[in-house]
Amino acid sequence: MQSAALKAYRAMVMARAFDTKLSALYKAGKIFGGVFLGRGHEAIGACEATFLTKGKDVYNPFIREQAGRCAWGSPVLDSARCYFGSREGIMRGRDGNVHWGVPQEGVPAPISHLGAMLSVVAGMLLAKRMQGITDCVGVACIGDGTTSVGATHEACNMIAVEKLPIVIVVTNNQFAYSTPNAQEFACGSLTERGKGYGMTTHECDGTDFLQTLETMRLATENARKGLGPQWVVANTLRMCGHGEHDDATYIPQELKDRFADRDPLAVARRQMLQQGWLTEEEADRIDTECADEVQRSVAQAQREATPDPATEDWSATSWKPSR
Amino acid sequence: MSVTYIDAIHQAMAELLAEDPTVFLYGEDIAGTFGGAFKATKGLAAQFPGRVLNAPIAEDAIMGTAIGAALAGMKPIVEMQFADFGTLAQNQLANNAAAHYYRTGVPVNVTLRMPCGGTPGGGPYHSQSVEALFAHYPGVHVLTPATVADAYYMLKQAVQIPDPVVFMEHKFLYRWLKADTWVEQDPLPIGKARIARPGEHASVVAFSAMVPEVLKAADELAATSGYNIEVVDLRSVKPLDTNTILASVARTGRLLVVSEDFPWGGVAAEVIARVASEGLHLLDAPPLRLTSKDTPIPYHPDLWRAHRPSAATITQAVRYLCSL
Numbered sequence: 330m331q332s333a334a335l336k337a338y339r340a341m342v343m344a345r346a347f348d349t350k351l352s353a354l355y356k357a358g359k360i361f362g363g364v365f366l367g368r369g370h371e372a373i374g375a376c377e378a379t380f381l382t383k384g385k386d387v388y389n390p391f392i393r394e395q396a397g398r399c400a401w402g403s404p405v406l407d408s409a410r411c412y413f414g415s416r417e418g419i420m421r422g423r424d425g426n427v428h429w430g431v432p433q434e435g436v437p438a439p440i441s442h443l444g445a446m447l448s449v450v451a452g453m454l455l456a457k458r459m460q461g462i463t464d465c466v467g468v469a470c471i472g473d474g475t476t477s478v479g480a481t482h483e484a485c486n487m488i489a490v491e492k493l494p495i496v497i498v499v500t501n502n503q504f505a506y507s508t509p510n511a512q513e514f515a516c517g518s519l520t521e522r523g524k525g526y527g528m529t530t531h532e533c534d535g536t537d538f539l540q541t542l543e544t545m546r547l548a549t550e551n552a553r554k555g556l557g558p559q560w561v562v563a564n565t566l567r568m569c570g571h572g573e574h575d576d577a578t579y580i581p582q583e584l585k586d587r588f589a590d591r592d593p594l595a596v597a598r599r600q601m602l603q604q605g606w607l608t609e610e611e612a613d614r615i616d617t618e619c620a621d622e623v624q625r626s627v628a629q630a631q632r633e634a635t636p637d638p639a640t641e642d643w644s645a646t647s648w649k650p651s652r
Numbered sequence: 653m654s655v656t657y658i659d660a661i662h663q664a665m666a667e668l669l670a671e672d673p674t675v676f677l678y679g680e681d682i683a684g685t686f687g688g689a690f691k692a693t694k695g696l697a698a699q700f701p702g703r704v705l706n707a708p709i710a711e712d713a714i715m716g717t718a719i720g721a722a723l724a725g726m727k728p729i730v731e732m733q734f735a736d737f738g739t740l741a742q743n744q745l746a747n748n749a750a751a752h753y754y755r756t757g758v759p760v761n762v763t764l765r766m767p768c769g770g771t772p773g774g775g776p777y778h779s780q781s782v783e784a785l786f787a788h789y790p791g792v793h794v795l796t797p798a799t800v801a802d803a804y805y806m807l808k809q810a811v812q813i814p815d816p817v818v819f820m821e822h823k824f825l826y827r828w829l830k831a832d833t834w835v836e837q838d839p840l841p842i843g844k845a846r847i848a849r850p851g852e853h854a855s856v857v858a859f860s861a862m863v864p865e866v867l868k869a870a871d872e873l874a875a876t877s878g879y880n881i882e883v884v885d886l887r888s889v890k891p892l893d894t895n896t897i898l899a900s901v902a903r904t905g906r907l908l909v910v911s912e913d914f915p916w917g918g919v920a921a922e923v924i925a926r927v928a929s930e931g932l933h934l935l936d937a938p939p940l941r942l943t944s945k946d947t948p949i950p951y952h953p954d955l956w957r958a959h960r961p962s963a964a965t966i967t968q969a970v971r972y973l974c975s976l
Contacts, residue, residue, distance in 0.1 A: 442743055448715075452728075459702065483710035647753050649843075
């Protein structure tokens with residue numbers, strides 16, 4: 330568990346450093362579109378992806394999953410390139426911010442339409458089953474708001490019917506953009522939704538690093554063992570706006586106050602030190618290393634050439650009729 | 653011994669499954685002994701165990717699953733029970749599958765089979781022709797076979813195309829359209845329109861089930877008026893073979909486009925826009941279009957027949973066009 334915890338912790342530190350840098354760049358007017366941070370989500374993202382293997386498993390990060398991307402093994406350079414629209418980036422300026430993936434490595438590129446990626450993950454796992462590849466799992470991430478989308482219901486039902494080895498991580502950060510839980514769903518808890526699909530359910534405090542790590546470990550192991558789809562509700566608060574354009578004044582101050590000492594990164598550092606899995610010096614060194622890597626990656630992505638409309642290949646299909 | 657349009661589709665799928673282990677079929681009610689609402693997949697589940705899969709009634713998830721499977725190296729062929737319900741899969745097809753190649757450089761090899769078009773008594777939700785709706789999005793190919801051989805060859809070719817392909821099967825043609833065989837000496841590639849009947853007085857462009865209607869009208873016109881029309885079968889609405897259309901219009905000087913879909917922004921509008929912008933000088937008369945009416949498709953057979961173009965209304969339209 331110690332090595333998993335270390336891997337996840339480092340991913341959280343890296344993601345926070347990257348997010349902090351992104352926020353500054355956004356405010357300096359250096360980013361073209363929106364900037365979406367994962368403050369409050371880091372433990373969930375990092376823990377859900379820590380138990381996955383790139384190239385074997387499938388990972389579908391959502392909007393606030395930079396920590397998960399780091400834990401999966403994606404360099405922050407990839408994220409930085411996507412935000413800057415670098416020609417060297419995976420999306421080559423054709424798509425931006427959090428919309429990037431490497432399907433060949435097991436990360437499908439997310440689209441903006443909520444819930445749409447769940448069935449794509451299902452298809453990837455279904456294909457692996459048909460190809461006789463076992464022992465792999467998929468982690469698909471959604472939020473409280475996405476549980477209201479029709480595509481989510483269709484996919485979850487299908488995943489349960491096919492008994493696919495998928496962990497669905499529902500991060501309940503209490504607000505879908507500005508809409509609070511009470512206006513989003515009327516069932517007692519989002520965990521009930523998973524039960525309704527016939528999935529094994531788990532729930533954890535997503536600000537509690539060790540609890541989240543253990544929950545994700547168990548859920549991933551269950552799915553890998555063939556115990557069918559797992560539904561994990563991880564509770565937190567979004568400790569920022571929906572995007573950096575949004576000051577989140579709709580989140581009541583008393584709620585913010587209640588979570589003031591529950592910053593997942595601070596909790597994780599405390600827990601790592603308490604477990605004796607990390608010393609103060611090691612923690613400080615991780616902070617420095619991550620800050621340096623973020624700085625290097627952002628500087629490189631900023632320096633790289635942007636796409637050129639004159640030489641852009643404007644083909645939308647790979648095949649063309651012969652003329 | 654004759655074969656039908658749906659026999660050709662069944663045969664193409666059987667061969668695709670036999671030839672390529674990455675091909676599988678996914679859709680509602682297609683597996684078991686049932687074999688689909690129109691029986692296009694009947695017998696294939698037994699013949700190819702584990703490769704013909706029933707899905708829950710969830711068009712969005714069916715399409716999304718097919719996309720995921722394609723990303724993982726498979727070549728899924730999806731069946732929508734009716735093209736009308738394909739609109740529920742459009743989110744996945746348009747926003748996800750069609751956009752995927754441009755965004756990521758990775759094409760999504762899915763083939764979406766959709767029984768389209770009207771039949772007597774089909775009503776508003778089992779009759780629609782949604783080619784234009786799907787063709788609107790960048791990144792897809794939309795095929796519209798009008799012959800038994802095209803149904804066979806184009807489905808086989810569709811699966812070889814690495815991009816999302818929408819394969820529109822006209823359900824009226826399923827058992828009505830017959831031929832001696834689906835085998836053709838020299839099948840045309842996808843992207844080429846076919847001169848279904850050469851002529852000189854007007855070019856009539858059509859696709860899918862409107863092709864046999866136009867051919868019927870051509871016989872009627874030749875017998876009664878001496879007008880000899882050239883019939884262009886588009887075969888695919890995207891890619892749209894503008895060259896063949898323009899060459900035909902250059903020969904005849906007159907254009908009528910017949911399409912079973914709704915008029916607003918439909919396939920006929922696209923064909924006429926292209927001919928007008930690239931070949932206005934070839935026209936001796938304003939280009940005409942004949943489409944279904946701009947109302948939902950009615951249930952009663954008498955209303956339905958009046959709603960869509962028929963040999964009689966096509967004949968009338970050609971006579972008018974040639975009088976201009």
